[in-house]
Amino acid sequence: MNYAGPAEETPARSGLELTPFRGLRYDPDRVGSLAAVTSPPYDVIVRPDGLLHLESADPHNIVRLILPQDTTPTARNRQAADTLHDWVSEGVLAADPEPGLYVYEQHDDGMLQRGIIGALRLSEPSAGVVLPHEDVMPHIIADRAALMRATSANLEPLLLTYRGNGSRVGTAAVIERAAEGDPLLSTTTEDGFSHRLWAITDPADLAEIQTDLGRHQALIADGHHRWATYLRLRAEHPSPSPWDYGLVLLVDTARYPLRVRAIHRLLHNLPVAEALTALTDSFRVRHLDVPLAEALEALGAAAAEGNAFLLAGDGSFHLVDRPSPDLLARTVPADRPEAWRTLDATVLHATLLAHIWGIPEDSPAHIAYIHDTAATVDKAERDGGTAVLMHPVREEVVRDLARQGVTMPRKSTSFGPKPASGLVLRALPL
Template sequence: MADVFPFRGYRYNPEKVDDLNNVVTQPYDKINAELQAEYYEKSPYNIVRLILGKEENRYQSAAEKLDNWLNNNVLIRDEEAGFYLYTQEYVVEGKKFVRRGFIGLGKLESGEGVKAHENTMEGPKADRLNLIRATEANFGHIFMLYADEKNEINNLFTEIMQNEPLIEVSDEDHNLHKVWHITDPKIVDQVSSKMKDKNLYIADGHHRYQTALNFQYECKEKGWKADGVESFNNRLMTFINMDDPGLKVLPTHRLLYGIENFNLESFLERAAEDFGIYDFNNKEELYDFLDDNKEKTVFGFKAAEEGTYRGFEFKNEDILEEIQGDFSKEYAELDVSILHKLILEKYLGIDEKALAAKTNLDYIRYRDQALKALAEKDYQAAFILNSTSVKEVKEIADLGEKMPQKSTDFYPKLLTGLVINKLSIKK
């Protein structure tokens, strides 16, 4: 059961910030040092100064800046509670898609109430917990999926989308983000009612969700009370229908580095025991191989030291039991499971500890960029993957299991700074 609530969000005041393109950002975990510097240059009010500041005492600095922006009406609160329709127009492989969702507050549920599909790491959770302790605010969204085959909830928004949006911005990839404020009581009630029987699945924001639960626990331990829906019991979320044709999951490719005594010939010999290996003259032939075999477990492979492109097709079903371990058959059959447990760990010695320490693997979104990085930087090899499906995400989450790191890329990301939730707490 999903409890979702309309709320009075905080937004940038157009009288103080005339171009929202200069103040919104990618989620904090997608911001590297270069992008952070770019955001700082764009505006003294860029949200990066709150979510990922440069200061040594950045959590306290974020709290002080937030208070200053609120007191000086840089951020203003909407007068009416409502949901916020959020659409994203984007292009993948030359095709245009429109993804629809709505922003609201979702009730925090521990245990099986909300289903996750990825593991979390302690470092990011500690970082986000320090930020919410200091600011008592939700800046970034949690990307939540729900199932609605008839598209009943999205259909409620069709007429609203004909109106001028409240917010319209573009991101670094030229994707168009639009937001409308939904205050019609009838539509608000229908959305809340139709969401009641839905299960929620975290698509993106696992660390933020766990952090919200940890903060909720801290508040209750201190005897603090929630003051209305905009409190520590609920969290800022964007809800997206997993049956929406505008929802796409992109693969995340792997770049190998720092493997001592990496020997291509012996690696290929070992791989040939479990995979059919095909040679291609160029990347286009490799891409065709991947695109034509999406129902099979296949990978693209390119070593930096040679010009040949290779396709791997998994053949050894007998080894699945070894990969499975304590997990389900569905988990063992995932492309990313076979890549991580067999190729990376068994063949190359990159175990979970090494993955957590980020000592041998980098991740990159587009396959062209992966191959370009392989040619230009100090990488040893690239592994090119097909996408994990939304169906697989749901299956693994329903089984209570967690996929390997970077198994999914729900593109485009939800921008930070469109709508903010300031927590109301009685201490």
């Protein structure tokens, strides 16, 4: 497979360094359709029926690489590695003829987003070049690292944002010029999003991008576990090596603002009645006999005034808000900024999960993190658990905390739209 990244060390930089690579892409003549081989990111596919749907969409769907199925982790990773090798050998996946960066566009009726995909030089958190904003779970990092080792590939890009000046200069100018030409690929996925991809290979354009991005820092919008995995794998390999880089999509949110949505919690072993009983006088609880959309509107209104959550799973909704100030003072750590202490996710994890319900936040047997609101409610009702629906955090809050070096509780935000997996991969040498 193909090396991506310079052969020698380059001087330390204070900003982003995005490097061209030979993208590994599906040959459209060897698959049913490009849409049929794509997938949401691995951590968005939470239901077995969703996994089976993707597997049956096309025998070459990318989900067979990012979420291989077998009886043991070792067998799963070996299966992914063998599958990737077979697809490359058969020409199902082929490397582009020359290294480049890739302009990636997503569009639906209400949003146009354009960004640039490349191999980003990894930096230590202390460098302040790439800012994480969420805590991570060690077992997920270990799982992703084992898969990347086995396949020797970055199978899907993580999503980073940066703030340009909003004008059409530098990287923005190159992106817009590229989007005026014929794309390498164009497809529409079943979620209604159209996707287009262009390659940037002209040395002058590449230099313009590198100069511009070298003045910026980035916020991890989606992919904290993959970023932590990149750092772990880089530490395992003597530098310089292709592991000094990781596959990312960079989006300038001054030009293309992202949608920010919440990630909900599913508490497997806690029925709604028990969850409500445990709240006693520590929160206000209101029963809502309304459809999901109206319940979410009520949650939004309550969240504008303070901490608020929506519990579901028993066929109705329960709005939980106005926590006891004394309870918060006892349970929320006081050594963080006020913006962190007042986050819904902070109160959920420090007060509700740890103190009132006694649920370990890092145990898959007790808690699941789900992006889809209706799916969270449906699964809670089927399994007899409790869905905790969250209200999204504003991007400005996330970025301000990240700049202070303060991480939010894990799975606090969901930025989107997320890049579709399967449009471009980055292969590393075996």
